[in-house]
Structure formats: structure tokens, C-alpha cells
Ligand SMILES: Nc1nc2c(c(=O)[nH]1)N[C@H]1C(S)=C(S)[C@@H](COP(=O)(O)OP(=O)(O)OC[C@H]3O[C@@H](n4cnc5c(=O)[nH]c(N)nc54)[C@H](O)[C@@H]3O)O[C@H]1N2
């Protein structure tokens with residue numbers, strides 16, 4: 007890798023390192039740094055950026071990042087600077103030793119949805135081929151797995167949005183469930199504003215009156231964890247008022263009778279009792295949804311991060327299907343994915359049950375195809391492994407060594423005190439990161455890696471649009487790319503070939519591995535991505551209908567993709583234009599019909615009771631990103647969002663006896679957190695909200711419940727039972743020398 011300064015100061019068009027909107031931006035070099043300048047040609051954000059994107063270059067500075075490998079010194083027990091060769095050898099030894107002593111499945115791999123497609127692909131291949139372990143999963147399990155599972159069940163294919171965002175302003179009604187996109191994807195708020203300007207209706211479902219809910223024509227504020235009942239109640243009203251689309255149900259779906267019967271058991275008064283949303287509001291929402299000629303249901307983490315997230319999303323999909331709002335233009339169900347590569351990150355093999363191209367690891371044909379590309383015996387590929395929380399929970403027990411790339415579970419995992427204890431109990435932990443995250447601090451080896459602006463790679467945004475993030479400057483000398491790390495480790499573990507360091511070469515292999523799979527990238531090339539504003543998958547190679555494409559029909563072109571000519575071809579014939587809109591002719595199920603799923607409401611895994619009478623829900627604020635590993639290192643963002651807080655209603659605050667800004671202790675069965683109270687009428691009186699971006703005394707995940715959805719294995723981040731207390735003096739956040747005690751490791 008060359009560290010010579012690049013020639014011209016011309017700006018490089020690329021994309022933000024953070025969320026799934028993947029806003030386009032230009033980076034202009036000035037000396038050894040880069041600055042963000044507007045890029046208006048990318049249609050998703052048209053030049054708009056949030057504060058995180060605007061300040062992202064601050065994390066490139068060597069002031070805040072890792073600039074060389076660290077190895078824990080046996081004598082001092084501290085992380086000390088080390089040469090790359092030493093760090094890689096120590097890592098290879100640590101992984102090899104666990105495998106020799108306890109078998110291949112004693113080595114775990116944990117990835118991230120922020121990793122590029124190339125890295126996610128290489129990481130999955132590294133786990134299955136080099137380590138031979140089934141124990142790989144990633145933080146996307148905490149993010150989108152419930153929507154992904156529900157998508158698969160209903161439509162036979164999982165892509166966040168089955169249509170581009172540009173369609174949103176032109177539908178008639180958007181039912182936005184548990185998304186605070188005004189804070190989590192600020193430039194996307196424009197699509198909702200334009201919807202209203204066009205005369206459309208916005209309904210927001212959120213227990214809090216968020217910045218997003220403030221935009222709504224109708225805001226429903228259910229008790230957290232009750233969306234399933236809410237969706238069934240709305241469907242009940244739609245049926246009772248005779249507003250189902252019988253022709254659509256007959257022609258394009260299966261399973262309606264049972265799903266209908268289940269909804270009919272959720273009559274409005276019952277739903278009001280469960281959710282706290284009044285019958286008149288339920289009626290108004292059902293009417294607004296049905297009155298619109300076209301409607302969309304969009305969900306995000308609110309309804310998904312529940313121990314019944316898959317069924318909950320299923321219930322919202324049922325509402326869309328019953329009203330004929332799917333499989334046609336300007337209507338449908340979609341999920342707003344989260345991380346920069348939240349979509350692509352779950353398609354290329356770092357998920358416990360998947361192979362590249364969104365193939366199933368338990369499908370013999372898929373195994374044979376991918377093993378062929380990898381040049382290995384299909385029988386040598388391990389089977390499905392544990393899900394993310396189950397993997398973290400097994401650390402130090404069945405799984406003795408872990409390679410972690412692109413996640414910070416000490417802050418972001420549920421029941422984080424326990425997870426922290428499990429990480430500490432490992433025989434060996436290696437972390438590849440950009441910064442010394444709270445998880446990297448626990449590692450035996452820390453591998454410093456290059457970031458977004460320093461390396462080229464592809465991501466797939468929430469629309470299923472595959473994008474090229476271009477390198478704008480060289481990484482600092484002591485830093486290597488994740489692909490170089492995997493290449494180096496593979497070499498030391500006996501695989502001198504098969505792990506190239508050039509992202510384009512990895513992408514070439516990924517295309518072959520995905521070819522014919524549901525997420526088919528075979529027709530996409532770097533050259534094509536340089537010329538187009540992204541390409542929507544499935545995009546099979548010319549002359550071949552991919553599995554996804556044949557199941558989806560309707561490859562209606564958009565402005566961006568129609569003009570494509572002769573650039574993406576891998577063989578002869580016209581290049582495939584990509585698939586901005588799915589399901590227009592048929593769904594991706596074997597019979598081409600969408601499937602209603604019969605679901606009924608059930609309670610949260612941990613209901614409130616006399617001892618823990620309040621519901622805790624968790625989420626985000628605009629100025630911090632995820633575990634905060636990156637954004638907590640940016641001054642401007644810290645000024646805007648300096649630390650954790652507990653949002654609570656004045657009535658609840660009065661009952662506990664805390665005033666605005668005073669410390670309040672939140673106690674669950676898993677631990678105790680202390681943070682300043684933020685007293686606000688914008689939240690239900692029976693609910694408190696904490697953002698999860700901070701470690702230490704105010705860590706929200708000390709409290710959260712790792713109860714898992716039975717299908718998706720998604721933890722219940724959005725609902726657990728807590729009680730509030732006035733903290734003891736020594737716990738006051740004004741005295742940070744006394745952090746709250748994280749839960750001690752068990753077992
Ligand atoms: N600023 C910022 N932006 C981000 C991120 C970030 O960390 N910071 N992370 C990115 C990622 S990875 C993701 S996944 C997305 C997440 O994006 P969102 O899903 O928009 O974010 P959250 O704040 O987790 O949750 C959204 C809303 O769900 C509500 N909610 C809580 N419980 C329930 C419930 O039971 N039902 C319903 N209907 N709503 C409920 C919360 O009050 C919250 O306002 O954001 C992405 N963008």
C-alpha cells in the first residue's frame with residue numbers, strides 16, 4: 007500500500023461511513039486530511055448530510071484512532087505497542103491453540119454490518135474455510151434480523167425496501183412504525199415532508215412523541231412491545247369495515263383465512279387495553295390507511311427489536327397485504343435498515359446461517375455452488391452456528407477464542423455486564439478496529455485498521471442499492487485494511503491463497519459466489535458502479551435470470567439505471583439493469599404468491615410487575631452513532647450529545663422525586679444504570695427511554711433483556727421491566743469516579 011500523497015486535490019465522490027442511507031458526499035484532500043464537500047448528484051440525499059456525516063473525517067485523525075497494533079504484555083497485563091508480524095502471529099497462535107485444544111467450534115468470529123460487502127464476504131469465508139468453524143455471527147442480528155425473517159416468510163426474499171426511497175412521496179399514506187428517522191436518517195425526512203406536500207398522510211407509531219412523530223398527521227403512542235396487538239387491531243377494523251382488497255388477496259396471496267381469523271380475535275377494545283391507544287385513534291388510523299389509493303408500511307427497530315419481532319413485522323405485512331398494498335407501484339411494506347452496510351452485511355456470509363448471495367447454509371445446492379467458487383469440498387463447510395447473543399453468551403465456555411471485526415458489544419449487546427464478563431473469560435480475544443473501543447480494551451491483540459475514506463469497497467444501502475465507496479486518501483502507515491488482516495492471518499494458518507487484499511478482486515469472487523442466489527450481484531462491477539448511482543440487486547449476469555430476479559419480475563428502470571449500457575457485462579448480451587422495484591409481477595415464493603402468516607399477540611418476555619413497574623425502551627439520538635466508538639471521539643458531536651440520559655414523563659418524575667437534570671437510577675433484573683433525568687411530556691408516563699451510545703454508569707445495555715425472538719434470535723432491546731430510584735450520592739454522574747457496578751460474570 008502506497009503512502010505517497012495522491013496527485014490532484016480533486017474531490018472524490020464517496021459515501022458516509024455511518025448509517026444505511028449511505029449519503030453521497032465528496033471528499034476533498036487538503037494536505038494529509040480530507041474535508042467533506044457537497045455532492046448533489048447522488049439521488050438518495052441530494053447533498054444533504056447529518057452532523058455525523060459532515061464530521062466523519064474527524065475520526066480519520068491519528069489523534070483519536072489506533073495507529074499501530076497492540077499486544078497484551080504477559081508481565082504487565084497491559085496492551086503494549088507491537089509490530090504487525092508479532093500481532094498477527096499472536097492472533098494466529100491464539101486461534102490455533104483454541105482449535106487444537108477444544109475443536110474448530112471453540113473458535114468464534116463476530117462481524118459487523120458496517121463492514122463493506124468485500125469484508126463481510128472475506129470474513130465469512132475465513133471462518134468457514136480457514137477456521138472451519140460454524141461459530142460466526144454479527145451485530146446485524148441485533149439490528150434487522152426480525153424484519154429479515156418476516157420478509158422471507160411473507161415474500162420469499164429479504165431486501166429492506168422493495169422500492170427506492172424516491173417512491174415514498176408519491177404514495178398516499180405512510181404508516182411509519184418505530185422509526186425515528188428525523189434523528190436516525192435526517193436527510194430521509196425530506197421524503198416524508200414531500201409526501202405531505204403531495205397531499206399524502208403520515209401516521210407514526212412510537213411510544214414517544216419524537217421529532218419524527220411531530221411531523222405526523224396522526225401519532226399513535228402504544229406501550230412498548232404491543233405493536234403486534236396494534237397491527238392486528240388495525241387489521242380487525244379493516245376487515246370489519248369491509249375494506250380488504252379481495253381481488254388482490256385471491257390472486258396474489260395465500261393463507262388469508264387463518265390470518266383473518268386471528269386478527270378478528272383482536273377487537274378494538276381489547277387492543278386499546280393492551281396498547282393504550284384509544285379506539286377512536288385506531289379507527290382514524292385504519293381509515294386514513296384505507297382511504298389512500300396507495301399506502302406503505304415502513305418499520306424500523308421499534309417493532310423489530312422485540313422477542314416477538316418476527317411475528318410483529320408479520321402482522322404489519324398482513325395489514326399491507328390485506329389492503330392490496332404490496333407487489334404494485336407506490337405501495338408496499340419495507341424495513342428501514344440501520345447500519346451502513348446493514349443490507350449487504352447480511353447477504354454475503356457473516357451470518358450464522360448463510361452463504362454468499364443470501365444463500366442458505368443448510369441448502370445442499372448452495373453449499374455445492376459456494377464450495378465450488380472457494381475450491382473446497384462442500385462437506386468441509388460447517389453447518390449453521392449460534393446467533394450473536396448466544397455466541398457471546400457461550401464465550402469462555404464452548405467458545406474459547408474470538409476474532410471480532412466491526413462491533414463493540416461491551417456497549418451494544420443486551421445484558422452488557424454479562425457479555426463483558428464473558429469476553430473477559432475468553433482464552434484469547436483479537437479485535438480489529440479503527441479506535442480503541444471498550445471491547446478492544448479487553449483484547450489480547452488489537453489490530454488497527456483502515457477506514458471508509460482510506461479504502462475502496464461496496465456497501466448496499468437500505469434500498470438494496472449497491473454503491474461504491476471510493477478511497478480518498480491513504481491510511482496512516484501503521485494501519486492495515488481488514489482484508490490485509492484476513493490475508494495475513496490466513497497465510498499464517500496455512501492458506502497462502504484465497505484471501506486477496508484488493509477489494510475489486512474480492513468483489514469479483516463475491517459476484518461469482520452470489521451468482522444465481524437470491525441476492526445476485528453477478529452483473530455488478532466496480533466499473534459500472536463508477537458510472538451509475540448504484541445498482542439495485544438482484545442483478546444477474548447478462549443473459550441469465552437470477553433466482554431473485556426470476557421470482558420478482560418488474561425490473562422497471564429508474565433514471566439512474568435505465569441508461570446503463572455495456573458496462574456491467576460479464577459475458578455477452580445486454581447488461582441487466584438491476585431491480586429497483588421488487589415483486590411487481592410475482593413474489594419470490596415458489597408459487598409467486600405472498601404468504602399471510604397467522605400471528606397472535608403475546609406479552610413481552612419480561613412483563614412489568616410490582617417490583618419492576620416501569621417499561622424501559624432504548625434507542626438513539628441524532629448526534630451519536632451506535633456504541634459511540636466513533637462519534638464519541640468527535641468534539642462537535644459530544645457537545646451536541648454529551649452523555650446518557652433517562653427520558654421520563656413529569657408524572658413519573660414526580661412519583662420518583664427527581665427533577666430535570668438530576669440523577670436517576672434505573673434498575674432491572676440484570677443491573678443498575680444511573681443518568682440524568684430528562685423530564686418530558688413526549689413520552690408515555692409508564693415508559694422511560696434511554697439512548698444506548700455510552701459505556702459506564704449510564705450504559706443502557708446493563709439493563710436490557712436478552713430474551714430472543716424464537717425465529718430471528720433478535721434480543722428484546724425495546725422492552726424490559728425496570729424500577730426507578732433516587733440514586734445514592736456516590737452514584738451521581740457528577741462523580742464519575744464511582745461507576746455503577748456492571749453485573750458480575752456468572753458461570
Ligand atoms: N443518529 C443515529 N442514527 C442512526 C444510528 C445511530 O446509532 N445514531 N444507528 C443506525 C442503525 S444501525 C439503526 S438500526 C437505525 C435505527 O433507527 P430507528 O429504528 O429509527 O432508531 P431507534 O431509536 O432505535 O428506534 C426508533 C424508535 O422506536 C421507538 N420505540 C421504542 N419501543 C418501541 C415499540 O415497542 N414500538 C414502536 N413502534 N416503537 C418503539 C423509540 O421510541 C424510537 O423513537 O438507525 C441508524 N441511524
Ligand SMILES: Nc1nc2c(c(=O)[nH]1)N[C@H]1C(S)=C(S)[C@@H](COP(=O)(O)OP(=O)(O)OC[C@H]3O[C@@H](n4cnc5c(=O)[nH]c(N)nc54)[C@H](O)[C@@H]3O)O[C@H]1N2
Nearest residue numbers: 145148149412413414418438439443624632633635698723
Ligand atoms: N439497548 C440497545 N442496544 C442496541 C440497539 C438498541 O436499539 N438498543 N441497537 C442494536 C443495533 S440495531 C445495532 S446495529 C448494534 C450496533 O452496535 P455495535 O455493533 O457495537 O456497532 P458500532 O458502535 O457501530 O461498532 C462498530 C465498531 O467497529 C469499528 N469499525 C468501524 N468501521 C470499521 C471497519 O471498517 N473495520 C473494522 N474492523 N472496524 C470498524 C467502530 O470503530 C466500532 O468500534 O447495537 C445494538 N444495540
Ligand code: SF4
Nearest residue numbers: 022024025029056059
Ligand atoms: S444520515 Fe446516515 S448516511 Fe447520511 S450523513 Fe447521516 S449518518 Fe451519514
Ligand SMILES: [Mo]
Nearest residue numbers: 148149344345
Ligand atoms: Mo442497527
